[in-house]
Amino acid sequence: MKTRDERTIYLEDKPREEALLDCLSFIRKRPKPYERLKTAEAIGRVTAKPVYAGVSNPHYHASAMDGIAVEAGKTKNAHESRPMTLKEGTDFVYVDTGHAIPSPFDAVIMIEHVNERAQDTLDIIEPAVPWQHIRPIGEDITYGEMILPQGHQIRPVDAGALLGAQVLEVDVIKKPEVAIYPSGNELIQPDQRAEPGKLIEFNGTIFAGLVASWGGVPELHEIVKDDRAMIRQALMAGTEKADLVLLNAGSSAGSRDYTKDVIEELGEVWTHGIATRPGKPVIIGCVNHTIVIGVPGYPVSAHFVMEWFVEPILYEWQGIQVPEKPEMPVIAGRRMTSNMGSEDFVRVHIGKVNGQYIANPLSRSASVTMSLVKADGIVTIPPGHLGVEQGDEITARLLKPKSQLDQTILFSGSHDLSIDVLSSVMKQHDGQSSVTPSHTGSLAGIMAIRRGDAHVAGIHLLDPASGTYNDPDIRKWLKGMTIVKLPFLKRKQGLIVPSGNPEQVKGIRDIREKNLHYVNRQKGAGTRVLFDHLLKQEDIKQDEIEGYQREMFTHLSVAAEVMVDPKACGMGIYSAAQAVGADFVPVDDESYDVIMTEDFFNSDRGQKLFHALRSEAFKEQVEALGGYTVDSDVEPVTIQI
């Protein structure tokens, strides 16, 4: 039992700010290498020195208009009542915009303001003010002026100003090179065949993308085996060439943890473990005068470690600030627990309901990449807090623009593949609308509408007494509300069985009789209500079903689960079976309805959703999934309860 040891390690965990400071102090002491680039190619780069103008812009007195150049002092007597006649060559010359003003002229009169009399004479009716319509030398940039200070990230307009002053090349900080080594015996490349026990390596691609977006040059290397000598070799080669070395995985407490030992052997370890969740098992040290980071293997931990350490290191290297990350106060829609003593980073969905921004946690697991892909924001629970309660105001860092959150429709209820299609169709339409689903099951969806936590719910609840769908539950739970129901979808429910139906399943009774391994859905899911109803009809008890306790939260997880066990069987929709290549034994055609309050239906977002549901694109894409019938001409049904 290592409980005591673990506690010791836990107490040694550094605050991440402290671990970062070690790195930043180290970099600040290093000279920043720079290189000379052609000005146009230096856009996005950071000046290594102040840049001074090589010439003035304009470098001569330039006409700012099409017109005539005159000596202002000689036009004093011109007046509308007594026009002054000027002769070309002596009294004026014609100039176009950009032309040099020849001596002794010192003003320009716009061509629209002269009356041409003969080939070489004209009249003016107003005196010219000295230097009018002339861009004097250096109006924009003066020779010798500092155009850009040191440490300035060059924007397109800056490059333009430099070229305007004939600065053709500029010294900029070299981009930091980052060597990335994925490591682990279980890893394979994404294009290799995925056998059981082999995990697809994709963190390296994420790291490379992030490094590039932060101004670094990533070098993604081949997968390194969990072998001390190989890791040693990688670290030596990496630190020889790169400015920062990332070694992915190898930082867990597992049997193949060599990273720490090798860093210790070749250099020194600064940090082993930080007080955060996820991201805790990071290792930071220095080898060969180069920072080495042992990044944890789980993708969410890894992503946070990249943001906490690699992003500020790369910006410090370039001498510029990390871009500000927008934040916003939100209300916790659900309780989020946390460990005392460690900072906790929770990925959340954020939606605007009744004028408030509600944040609901996604999966907390560090291995669920999709919790980052789908997140609208990140909520930080500081160390020393046991979490936040429902209704607490907290701060969320936003991963999407706020305007997009305003357009997001919060969906609760039964999982259905058509909801993702709906979201995609809406997003395609205006670039920012979308549906954020929460797979809570039909009954929880109804409750979310009652509480106002969700805008719309998708439900398919069979009323065993009447044999009808949805309306009995809507009337039972949403008393006093006016609900709009969009009965747009029929879908096939049935038994999902492995490809080829090896157990020759024909119906519900076979589950008990053939001792199949059933894969169930969670309580409150419409599919589970249907299954229980069918069991009752067949007079089968729940504990006669092996696997009844094993709950999955989506149709697709049931289908995927079924595919790996020849004796498995689960209930779900046809499209889920089709998606994984499973067989399907139809049991029922059910009504999947979308419900919302009448107020929401009449809102901008409600109408957008309604029109997306009726669109041809939606019908086409959903019916292509299989097992669905979409009625595009559906009329909304208003139910006053």
Next chain:
Amino acid sequence: MKTRDERTIYLEDKPREEALLDCLSFIRKRPKPYERLKTAEAIGRVTAKPVYAGVSNPHYHASAMDGIAVEAGKTKNAHESRPMTLKEGTDFVYVDTGHAIPSPFDAVIMIEHVNERAQDTLDIIEPAVPWQHIRPIGEDITYGEMILPQGHQIRPVDAGALLGAQVLEVDVIKKPEVAIYPSGNELIQPDQRAEPGKLIEFNGTIFAGLVASWGGVPELHEIVKDDRAMIRQALMAGTEKADLVLLNAGSSAGSRDYTKDVIEELGEVWTHGIATRPGKPVIIGCVNHTIVIGVPGYPVSAHFVMEWFVEPILYEWQGIQVPEKPEMPVIAGRRMTSNMGSEDFVRVHIGKVNGQYIANPLSRSASVTMSLVKADGIVTIPPGHLGVEQGDEITARLLKPKSQLDQTILFSGSHDLSIDVLSSVMKQHDGQSSVTPSHTGSLAGIMAIRRGDAHVAGIHLLDPASGTYNDPDIRKWLKGMTIVKLPFLKRKQGLIVPSGNPEQVKGIRDIREKNLHYVNRQKGAGTRVLFDHLLKQEDIKQDEIEGYQREMFTHLSVAAEVMVDPKACGMGIYSAAQAVGADFVPVDDESYDVIMTEDFFNSDRGQKLFHALRSEAFKEQVEALGGYTVDSDVEPVTIQI
């Protein structure tokens, strides 16, 4: 006289939103071409279709820990008081993180929680919960699940999720191609010799940089002559290949304006002139089913037109939202006038003084690129307003992060090259501190300190009565305040004369005696005070000096001005003469002091400035300019008035 015509054109100016809508509606009707890319290369690109998972991740039940796999049901009786002994192979197998869980095992016990007894037996003291420490199939991504909707800009983490589901390629919207044609007979490339009458073309580089940063592919072409046939040819070739064509210049009302005629001949003109300042003379039309924009020639107008039209067009093309532009309320530090009937876009400096963000306008001229380079923000004065008064609260779009504005020191007073060096040294130090100078002259600098409009002032004011610098004026104007003076700099003032000193100037008297063309500084400038003092000493009247009325605002503009006229002469500092290669006739060594309130001196920013002034880097860089002596050991002088 074309006054009437102009008024007609003016009335025809469209609101820019309307002109943009024409473009966006046109693009929305076009199909969006797409291409298939390798997933890692698709980062930053926008999905053309929803992307579904090709496999589940994990695609097998995977151990989440290093430990042993067991059948949970068989461990029910394990307890600390009566450990349960398990035998390898039958009761358990060893698994490492990521290993597949072999049938019939359904739980993992961490290796830290088992006591190994013999080579193939061990004890456990706690029952396992079914599925503990196992990542079930599809925990992260389920086969067939929609990973990304259509119209999603792929981030590194998204690419990771796709690869994790073995999606190796993805269909993304093609980047819009933008053909850029600079045009004008007066234009030369930046590397060509700049003769009078030739302007350096640099808008093309700005356009190309902006297009790339907005997700487009720029194609910058050679300069097109102001010739109808050449412009016609460019537009035909451009619209054949590109998705958007930009023709720079040719959109003024000048004699070489062919853009509008050619667009009309080949297609149709949608917009000719918009109700904005700058940016008004834009031309938008359609040729060969491709949008063509005639972008005004002045760099500031051009930049705004790029942001108003090209940015939203390119984002619409890709089907994503234009990124939000941060805004902030600020207080107008000075009056900003505006034309009734047109939107006015004013580049401003923003600084935090006494807890308020004060915005002061930079040059309003559309030809001053540096007004964009130096701007901290843009203030929009809506049409129908005659401007804003000093003290009005207005909204500024920020061009720099707010945290950087908090670190900005507002400088007022006499222009000196050392102030830019100071700013650069500060920025280099922490990446965000800087000094924003306002070249108002010494006396105006003192007044800004009195009003609290600036943090520090740089002054060199000779008191003719006592022959001393600065202190008399500080005591006169800053009664009741406690001022800290940093007397860090001595600089040489003198007469700046053309290279080789063709008029053999030896002193002030020569200006009158040799009828030189004097280039003066503005009222309140310390240099002008010195010059007036010297004139008085020599008993010369101001109207005996030719050019006394011609005012420049910086030493460098005086020097640049002197260089183009063999009879010119101006007063200024040695470094300005040196910067432009002019000759210098020394007149006086003057004290250039930096002053501020005691409170500001003791603030974080004040101390940063003080330390930068004392730094070796500052001394080195300033003395390298020539004519300066920096005393790094200077002690601050506190003056209670």
